[in-house]
Amino acid sequence: MRKWMLALALAAGSMGLLAGELNELRFITEESASLNYVFEGKPHGPAVELLLAATRHAGSPMTRAQIEVLPWARGFRSAKQGPHAVLFSTLRTPEREAHFQWVGPIGQERDVLIGRKVHAFSFTHPQDFHKYVIGALRDDAAAEHLRAVGLPDENLVLATQVNHLAKMLHAGRIDLWAFGEGGWLHVLETTGLDERLFEVVHHFPSRDYYFALSLDVAPALVAQLQTAVDAVLREHGDIYKLGLSHQSSTPSSPTTAVTPATTSEIITKGTHHELD
Known part of the structure; x- marks a missing residue:
């Protein structure tokens, strides 16, 4: 009886993970001036604003404090391994194609x-x-x-x-x-x-930037984020036209909060x- 109850609890926990909310995912970015960077100790930039707007649109709003800023190599490994990770902004290449699920495109460089x-x-x-x-x-x-x-x-x-x-x-x-x-x-x-x-x-x-999601993220959440991103981009026309939370889109002297x-x-x- 006790084993049966434990198995049931584990199954319910797994279902809960699969049916999680967007704002329960782990969001990882890097310090890069074009789309995402650190300003006054917090993540900013067009890709950050797009993500915040998309999660609000999807009814699962997140905050800047939930976004981890890591050196690119460390963030890439963490997102590739999971669990439940989103790495941005990520160029979609043939070498990376099978290692992630993709939401976008969100920009180009x-x-x-x-x-x-x-x-x-x-x-x-x-x-x-x-x-x-x-x-x-x-x-x-x-x-x-x-x-x-x-x-x-x-x-x-x-x-x-x-x-x-x-x-x-x-x-x-x-x-x-x-x-x-x-x-x-x-x-x-x-x-x-x-x-x-x-x-x-x-x-x-030139190549396109995407949100790269680890393979264990539920397909329903991937589709939900894609729909929300598409809606926000349709409304604004371009990722760089999203209203930024401060005056400069590329700050001259940001406070770096990248994990060493x-x-x-x-x-x-x-x-x-x-x-x-």
């Missing part, structure tokens, strides 16, 4: 390569990338793209903190830095580097670890 102006760069064929050491965020779409065009592992430096890549580029420890077109200037500013020393030397094709990386997370080149 293209990755770029940033170099120092003292050097001349020329790219005609994908093999031209092989002449350089290029830095990118671990698990970022830019790193996936570089691998897809055949960049050897020994030419790819991966980091979990984007400001480390900016510093490495400035110091000449990498030749190029791959990052989103809408965010690299903000990174230089918050890292204290002079943007006049750097320039975009290559553009990758451990020393073993910072820089990886091939299988060798080094500290920045």
Whole structure:
């Protein structure tokens, strides 16, 4: 009898998880100037405003305090593993397709390569990338793209903190830095580097941003969020037209609340670890 009651309780608990509300999910984002960032210690940006508006529209409102801001690599791993996680803003790529459920698109951006102006760069064929050491965020779409065009592992430096890549580029420890077109200037500013020393030397094709939901999120919740996101975007026409909660859409000096990386997370080149 006792075993039967325990089994019934576990089954009821599982059903409760499957029938949960949107605002019971775990929401994860990163510090990135284009769509989501930290301002005065709280998550802000067009993607944050869209999420808040969509959950209100769905009748399951959430707050900024529920959004975790993590370094991209850590947030990506957490969302991929679950349980019940939503990662944003996430570029939808073939490499990621089967690992998440997708809600969107919510915006668009293209990755770029940033170099120092003292050097001349020329790219005609994908093999031209092989002449350089290029830095990118671990698990970022830019790193996936570089691998897809055949960049050897020994030419790819991966980091979990984007400001480390900016510093490495400035110091000449990498030749190029791959990052989103809408965010690299903000990174230089918050890292204290002079943007006049750097320039975009290559553009990758544009891709769409989504909310990426872990595979264990109930399909009904995925559909509910998609319907709400579509409704909010129809009303406003564009994610950047959503009313922001403060004056600047890309703050000049935000208070960073990103969870710090451990020393073993910072820089990886091939299988060798080094500290920045």
